Amino acid sequence: MADGDLPKKPALARDVNRIGNSFIFPPAVMDDIHIKSELGRYRMRGFSLFKKIPHWDDLTFLPGTLTRFVIEGYREKCETKTIIGPRAKKPIELDIPVYITGMSFGALSYEAKTALARGATMAGTATCSGEGGMIPDERRYSSKWFYQCIQSRYGFNPNHLVLADGCEFFIGQGCKVGLGGHLMGQKVTDQVAEMRSLPAGIDQRSPARHPDWLGPDDLALKIQEIREATDWQIPIQLKLGASRVYDDVRMAVKCDPDSIYIDGMEGGTGAGPHLATEDTGVPGMAAIRQARKAIDDLGKRGEITLVYAGGIRNGADVAKAIALGADAIAIGHSAMMALNCNKDIPEANYPEEVGAEPGYCYHCHTGRCPVGVATQDPKLRERLDPDAAAERVYNFLHTLTIEAQLFARACGKTYLHSLEPEDLAALTMEASAMAGVPLAGTNHTVGIADYHHL
Amino acid sequence: MASVSDAELKNMTQEERVTALGMRTEQLTGKSLYLEFDPDATENFTYPWAPDVDFNKRTELDCDGKTTTEVNSSIRALMKEGYGTVVLKNPRGMHSLGVGILSRLNLIVEGSTGYFAVGLIDGPNVRINGRVGWSCGENMMSGTILIEKNAGSTFGAAIRGGDLVCRGSVGSRTGIDQKGGTIIVGGDTGALSGFMMQRGRMVVCGNAGKNLGDSMYDGTIFVGGEIKSLGVDAIEAELTDLDKAWLTRKLTQYGLMPDKGVDHFTKVVAGKMLWNYDNLEPSEKKLIL
Ligand SMILES: Cc1cc2nc3c(=O)[nH]c(=O)nc-3n(C[C@H](O)[C@H](O)[C@H](O)COP(=O)(O)O)c2cc1C
Ligand code: SF4
16 A cells, blocks of 8 residues: 555445345245255254243342342352152152253263263262163163153163163153154164164154053053052153143143153254254243142142253253252253263364364264264264263263352252242243243233232 | 162262262273173162062962052062962952063963053963953063953053963054064954054954054064055065964964964065155155155
8 A cells, every 4th residue: 555545445244235134034044945845854953942932041040138148158058959759669869959861872872871870870860761771781870760661662671660760751852842752764773773673774753652551541540550560669750841831730740640850842852853843842931830830739749849851051040940940950962062062072073074063063863973972883982981971971960060059059048949939030021921030120020910929 | 880889879978989989080091881890780780570480389369359559569479479370360450450570470360451451571471361451461571461352452562572362352553563572363453553563473363443554664464354454654465384384373372273274364564665764756755644
């Protein structure tokens, strides 16, 4: 630039002649239509929903100041003991309120399953088999272990049932309410197929309805059958995807389980139709509140446990879910992240292997997991060191607990489960309406005339 | 865990627990995973209960006035005492009768039962003189069940092994999710039998209702009478000499051999079109609507 010249005016980054952009059909939607019109079927993926919904971030705690007395961090005790199914002869006693939810062997690798089991045992909490049967080593590494009785009954074995500390009936999951499990052919290896009595390499779409019962009346009898087979020792848990939560939970209570597990629409999956993950179910904060009300209305508080899972990422989420009424929390995807999911480890080459950058991977359904978690490929599985992974799972579970304790102490509770809706305020109108807590800075709870007579 | 029990873990300090569970760096290096379990360890691993029973030791058990739980625990107590043949009197349509028996036993039920009769069993030989409700023999692993009269729907749901035989007719969704073993029906079966069947064989001497073998993954269905309609992706296959020999043997064993032999049986197997949806031709895609 010669001396004295004025700098050239830079061109505008936007095109001033353009009238506007479509909100209904942004480029991503168009790409999706292009792909589906080639494919002729719905698109599968792993992970959980992508769109924005009212979520835990829309709630905030109201800790003690002068009107409430706070509890000293570290020095004063804040109990975290959690009991699932107190009425059973052998309730499941957990040291911490968080446990590892059921994720099938098949969706996850052997190394991932056993690492989760070891980490959970270290932390004094439970794991769950998931679909597709028991792998003996998972049972042996878990000090508390749920066995899933799922629609497909893949690998279901009464000999394994009697080894369980709890039996969970899968009725639905929040991520894809009303659908059965999916496992794409790439993951149905000989071993997985044999455990499930299927031909290897097929695209497995599990039934969405149980084979031996249809409605709640039959389910009540089915629960009795499992109780007979397990000598009435272990808690029976029903896992429901959150949809018409209040009515569903009332029905569930009538079937007389020991525990009810509600999975919010934030919940993850190993493989499911993209649209089902986006467009089924209701958010966790609404589901917990309704489930709690249903259990309380039927006078079963303290008898039937309420477990919540779906989109739990940190101790604040745990504490918020407990404050809204959950008795225990289960985690899926965040535990997989403790195993390395979406981490840029040196061995992995995400763009080449799954076509996405670390941090943006949702390709569990392909079985090409770059970190060896959601795969059956022996080469990829080598990338997960189960010893180190177990330790990370333990560390993560421990962190969740001390973070949740931090909020409980700040709210003046010496028992984590003493957190209550009164300790929360909502940051948005939607969250206020769904969670039934007042909008921050007001006495107004959206949709409720008089909060104290809820 | 292998070397430490739950109770022991409870009484340890966190430090001791870390060591006992093999979480120390020294133990962790060298991927201890596959070696950690002691071969003699039993907790959380071995099947806890398999009493030694004598089939010649026989006893009767009157179910009248007892709850299901009382009857089932009496059966277990009798097995513990070594009784190998137990006769249940007056079951009067009780649900969940005799479920979860994971050992050898000769069980005779004199009467009819409700839902889930002898479900979740592994080993026993059961004879039921009356009728059974829904889901009889559900998820059975091995053994034999013989029902003299009719059975309800979802007969033998998700069974994985053994022989499940009904001399009379059965309801709908027989052998749904079947994963192995053999189901034999002397009479007719209802709609959607063999729904999502995975393995094993099902023999129906009479007629079959509509949508037989709908969405079956694999396995074989033999029908002696008429088939109202086949379900999605179920197709007829040729009855081979091997099939005929097998049918003759099995049906003779349970006294269900038809007078006209087995040549008239129709064999139904999976078309395997739904195994991989992506492989379907455009015109075939409507198959799954
Ligand atoms: C990889 C993967 C596999 C899963 N497999 C099962 C399963 O076999 N059975 C089941 O009931 N739920 C399964 N789920 C759902 C979880 O149990 C749970 O509902 C959900 O992950 C909870 O939400 P979160 O992941 O946000 O914590 C699976 C989830 C993931 C991510
Ligand atoms: S990194 Fe593995 S576990 Fe995580 S989303 Fe990708 S495929 Fe799934």
